[in-house]
Amino acid sequence: MQALQVLMNEHRTVESVLDSLCMFTQATVENGTDQRDTLARFVELLRMFDELHHMKEEDILFDRMLQNGFPRDNGPLAVMLTDHTTCREVVAALAALADRTEVWTDENRRVLNETATQYTLLLKSHIAKEDNVLYPMSERFLPPSQWTELDRCFDEFEKKWAGDGKLVDFRERVDELRQAWPAEDGPTPAGGCGF
Numbered sequence: 001m002q003a004l005q006v007l008m009n010e011h012r013t014v015e016s017v018l019d020s021l022c023m024f025t026q027a028t029v030e031n032g033t034d035q036r037d038t039l040a041r042f043v044e045l046l047r048m049f050d051e052l053h054h055m056k057e058e059d060i061l062f063d064r065m066l067q068n069g070f071p072r073d074n075g076p077l078a079v080m081l082t083d084h085t086t087c088r089e090v091v092a093a094l095a096a097l098a099d100r101t102e103v104w105t106d107e108n109r110r111v112l113n114e115t116a117t118q119y120t121l122l123l124k125s126h127i128a129k130e131d132n133v134l135y136p137m138s139e140r141f142l143p144p145s146q147w148t149e150l151d152r153c154f155d156e157f158e159k160k161w162a163g164d165g166k167l168v169d170f171r172e173r174v175d176e177l178r179q180a181w182p183a184e185d186g187p188t189p190a191g192g193c194g195f
């Protein structure tokens with residue numbers, strides 16, 4: 001079940017990006033700065049993660065579970081799909097802040113803090129549900145032959161991303177933002193982005 005390990009490795013990567021997003025948000029609010037360009041970089045990266053990871057879940061793993069009779073309209077898959085939709089809506093709210101034509105006001109920074117915190121809490125809780133509930137459930141639900149096929153589909157997906165240069169681009173963007181906004185132990189998100 002190499003596919004699940006790939007997904008969990010991607011979880012660890014995005015968790016560290018979320019910690020950097022919180023460090024960035026904290027510094028921006030504390031210093032009263034206007035950082036639309038940097039927020040745009042975070043938004044681009046989070047959208048790449050959505051494409052790399054959430055679409056791999058939806059189009060390959062979840063799809064395989066549905067084809068094998070797992071319920072779609074209630075239960076864990078319904079919750080995961082709703083979380084993905086909410087994640088996209090919250091990233092759109094961050095994008096709206098990044099796209100503003102005027103310099104950020106204190107109100108914009110307040111919204112940044114609120115929205116970045118919402119996104120961080122949402123995605124970290126979503127990841128915990130997948131790591132601890134959905135993925136173990138999928139391991140028990142799908143027979144071994146399905147996992148061989150899933151691993152092959154994941155390999156194909158990764159090869160396409162690698163061939164397009166998107167995998168390298170994604171990793172470089174992760175490194176760029178983690179280095180610019182390091183969070184060695186990671187802020188505790190329970191109270192928001194460091195607040």
Ligand SMILES: [Fe+2]
Nearest residue numbers: 054057080130
């Ligand atoms: Fe997910």
Ligand SMILES: [Fe+2]
Nearest residue numbers: 007057127130
């Ligand atoms: Fe996930």
